[in-house]
Amino acid sequence: MRSVMAGFGLLAVVVNFEYDMNTYTEVIDRSKHPNPFTHPRHKDIVGIICKMLILISTLISLYFTFWSRTYKIELLKKYFEADLPGANAIPLIHVDDESVVEQRQADRLNAEVNKLRNKIAN
Numbered sequence: 752m753r754s755v756m757a758g759f760g761l762l763a764v765v766v767n768f769e770y771d772m773n774t775y776t777e778v779i780d781r782s783k784h785p786n787p788f789t790h791p792r793h794k795d796i797v798g799i800i801c802k803m804l805i806l807i808s809t810l811i812s813l814y815f816t817f818w819s820r821t822y823k824i825e826l827l828k829k830y831f832e833a834d835l836p837g838a839n840a841i842p843l844i845h846v847d848d849e850s851v852v853e854q855r856q857a858d859r860l861n862a863e864v865n866k867l868r869n870k871i872a873n
Contacts, residue, residue, distance in 0.1 A: 753815035760808035767801035 775792045784790045792798055 753812045754810045754860045756812040756815065760805050763804040763808065767798055771795050
């Protein structure tokens, strides 16, 4: 989805550029417009719409990038900690036997039980 939104933003950039090049062919006269931002092309409705599309598509693309990275990190963490359903059925290349995975799960469970015991005791 982020690639689609980035594509929409790029399309808006191209449309804005082509529209400006075809509509405003004269060079900016610095005596009429000492500040370039007062030039009429910055107040044109097509340019404003294109710039808003660029901004919105960029923000949406960044949003999807952030969440895809977050979910990717969560998935990798769950996979390497063997928390996925049926993960014990997957042969692990870096472990000679399944006892290491079972020991990790037992250690994690014991840590959670100890935390709960400490909460109850306090």
